[in-house]
Amino acid sequence: MKTTSPPQPGERLLPARPGWPDATGHFGIFGGRFVPEALIAALDELTEAYEAMRVDPVFLTEFDRLQRDYTGRPSPVTEVERFAAHAGGARILLKREDLNHTGSHKINNVLGQALLTKRSGKTRVIAETGAGQHGVATATAAALMGLSCTVYMGEEDTRRQALNVARMRLLGAEVIPVTTGSRTLKDAINEAFRDWVTNVETTNYVFGTVAGPHPFPAMVRDFQRVIGDEAREQVLAREGRLPDAVLACVGGGSNAIGIFTAFVPDEGVRLIGLEAGGDGVETGRHAATITGGSPGVLHGARSYLLQDDNGQTIESHSISAGLDYPGVGPEHSYLHDIGRAEYRAVTDAEAMEAFALLCRTEGIIPAIESAHALAGAMVVGKELGPEALLLVNLSGRGDKDVETASRWFGLGDREDVDPGPGLDTDQQPTEGAVTQGDAVAGPDSGETA
Amino acid sequence: MSHLAERIAKAKAEGRAALIAYLPVGYPDVAGSIAAMIAAVDGGADIVEIGVPYSDPGMDGPVIQQAVDVAVRAGVGMRDVLRAVEAVAAAGAVPVVMSYWNPIERYGVERFATDLAAAGGAGAITPDLIPDEAADWMAAAEQAGLDRVFLVAPSSTAARLGSTTAACRGFVYAASTMGVTGTRATVSDAAQKLVARTRAAAPELAVCVGLGVSNGAQAAEVASFADGVIVGSAYVRELLEGRGADGVRALSEDLAKGVRS
Numbered sequence A: 001m002k003t004t005s006p007p008q009p010g011e012r013l014l015p016a017r018p019g020w021p022d023a024t025g026h027f028g029i030f031g032g033r034f035v036p037e038a039l040i041a042a043l044d045e046l047t048e049a050y051e052a053m054r055v056d057p058v059f060l061t062e063f064d065r066l067q068r069d070y071t072g073r074p075s076p077v078t079e080v081e082r083f084a085a086h087a088g089g090a091r092i093l094l095k096r097e098d099l100n101h102t103g104s105h106k107i108n109n110v111l112g113q114a115l116l117t118k119r120s121g122k123t124r125v126i127a128e129t130g131a132g133q134h135g136v137a138t139a140t141a142a143a144l145m146g147l148s149c150t151v152y153m154g155e156e157d158t159r160r161q162a163l164n165v166a167r168m169r170l171l172g173a174e175v176i177p178v179t180t181g182s183r184t185l186k187d188a189i190n191e192a193f194r195d196w197v198t199n200v201e202t203t204n205y206v207f208g209t210v211a212g213p214h215p216f217p218a219m220v221r222d223f224q225r226v227i228g229d230e231a232r233e234q235v236l237a238r239e240g241r242l243p244d245a246v247l248a249c250v251g252g253g254s255n256a257i258g259i260f261t262a263f264v265p266d267e268g269v270r271l272i273g274l275e276a277g278g279d280g281v282e283t284g285r286h287a288a289t290i291t292g293g294s295p296g297v298l299h300g301a302r303s304y305l306l307q308d309d310n311g312q313t314i315e316s317h318s319i320s321a322g323l324d325y326p327g328v329g330p331e332h333s334y335l336h337d338i339g340r341a342e343y344r345a346v347t348d349a350e351a352m353e354a355f356a357l358l359c360r361t362e363g364i365i366p367a368i369e370s371a372h373a374l375a376g377a378m379v380v381g382k383e384l385g386p387e388a389l390l391l392v393n394l395s396g397r398g399d400k401d402v403e404t405a406s407r408w409f410g411l412g413d414r415e416d417v418d419p420g421p422g423l424d425t426d427q428q429p430t431e432g433a434v435t436q437g438d439a440v441a442g443p444d445s446g447e448t449a
Numbered sequence B: 001m002s003h004l005a006e007r008i009a010k011a012k013a014e015g016r017a018a019l020i021a022y023l024p025v026g027y028p029d030v031a032g033s034i035a036a037m038i039a040a041v042d043g044g045a046d047i048v049e050i051g052v053p054y055s056d057p058g059m060d061g062p063v064i065q066q067a068v069d070v071a072v073r074a075g076v077g078m079r080d081v082l083r084a085v086e087a088v089a090a091a092g093a094v095p096v097v098m099s100y101w102n103p104i105e106r107y108g109v110e111r112f113a114t115d116l117a118a119a120g121g122a123g124a125i126t127p128d129l130i131p132d133e134a135a136d137w138m139a140a141a142e143q144a145g146l147d148r149v150f151l152v153a154p155s156s157t158a159a160r161l162g163s164t165t166a167a168c169r170g171f172v173y174a175a176s177t178m179g180v181t182g183t184r185a186t187v188s189d190a191a192q193k194l195v196a197r198t199r200a201a202a203p204e205l206a207v208c209v210g211l212g213v214s215n216g217a218q219a220a221e222v223a224s225f226a227d228g229v230i231v232g233s234a235y236v237r238e239l240l241e242g243r244g245a246d247g248v249r250a251l252s253e254d255l256a257k258g259v260r261s
């Protein structure tokens, strides 16, 4: 059991890291640096600056202050009994990253990197974004710290996440729609790297997840591990025990690594990452990188990725813009290969069912990304039964997804839509009562809401 | 014996820099790209950098991206690349493959080295593979007798110039500007500085300059301080703008005059 004395500045970054990565950023065979030589000096400089600040009390005090006073940390843990009734009766605790300022866990990492940028004397930050949450968080931190900010976003995503585009612009950021390749997150990352290599003297690349070349996977993990450090203490304090399983959605993998890291040494705690299964892994239209991919190199690191026989990245598919990425952070590939974490796919339909259920049973509208973790909990809860205690990372809130969800459920302006019996949660559900099709209206086949 | 070093030394013996033409396989299609490579050789290119199409070309600007995107969508793969290698060798130039790392890793590093050598390729340029991560490639290339060309950049420290050039065989690719491929109005003075620093680190190794050279005058300028001049986007633009193999040949002739002036 951990002590309950208030954390000293920096205690959050300093707790013993797992025994990986090595000094050159390798997690077993994964990770490393697969980038043009022109970026190596910048990555070395970033690594050095970060390693120095990680143990600098002035930096750490400021970082802690921002997390507390600006983000609103610690985020609470909420038990969701009415939702859990649909998950085999297992008890479910949500770690509420949706309540952070800007609405997701992305702010945890961004504040660290923006502070690092400011202290290293650079004046501009760039970022890639998929769902827009990382872009919004970066634009927010840039506004707070007086940095200029450019965000690259796939054109396809600017349409799916129009609300977040508007938020970024209100915050003073320049949003550049990316029209190359699949016009989604992967292409936004390519564009951001191109910008960085051209403007590296003035600019820091605030990377949004635990992927990319060293030091990003380790640094972003360190900034996100606050989620699990807090949650582990919170669960121990209220339950006197550790959870049986910790669940999180996995896009690039930052919220999952964030909540997993504190539990990695707790061997009895299962770590379960939920990937975006799209239309189903068997259809080929998905973003389940570990479940359906193979090892290779993408965006500066070796990890699992979706690729064809020629080594071309395959375009991913997911209803969730934040999970619609054909790569994954190298530490997840490593945790998978050593068997410490398990990864499963959740389809669009399963995620949206869980989304609707949390809305109707708990009054919480989750991000569609996070709904994948909730759908995983519904399955794992049934597997483990009523004695089980599950901790689920609710990585973000769903305001940005209202339009997508309305279209999915065929709500829009229509008032004649019956959301279906599965959502009438005053009835106690029976095992298997909630299935796609009767729980919620299916995807709206015709009109656009 | 390095085929690349040999050809660059031959140019040097003629009192000029070598001309290195980049063209990606598969644009406008495989046959068209091979015809363009042969036209580049006819026009005076000494070495052809044969581009392997890749879905995420992080070091390339819009011109090359656009052409490569077409090739990727058409499913162009390593077999097509090896055909281009054979054709360029038959045309009398030295073929060197330029590939982002994942297509090679996916094909199999040893298999790639063996097949490339069998096709008559001199070696490979790997823009996103630094020597620190290249143990497998170095071993396979050594085994197959292939050259390996890594990149140096204006931001490379003296220590990295040393370790990178030590890992190279054939030549070292000096990426002259901080940025991506594409044509530029002027050759940056960073190029000359980088070449001087690189020579200081490795006096025996040929230094070829790429990124931003697009015409004979710029080629002449670069040729005055480098062992080879690498031109990519300008060639690709000839194809994108519909001037085909004739446009490529004419550009090569202009550039070939440049490296001789």
Ligand SMILES: Cc1ncc(COP(=O)(O)O)c(C=O)c1O
Binding pocket: A104, A105, A130, A131, A132, A133, A134, A208, A209, A210, A249, A250, A251, A252, A253, A254, A255, A256, A321, A322, A323, A367, A369, A370, A395, A396, A397
């Ligand atoms: C709310 C939310 N959760 C999860 C993700 C996925 O990212 P990661 O896997 O890095 O946590 C995103 C990405 O945009 C997000 O906005």
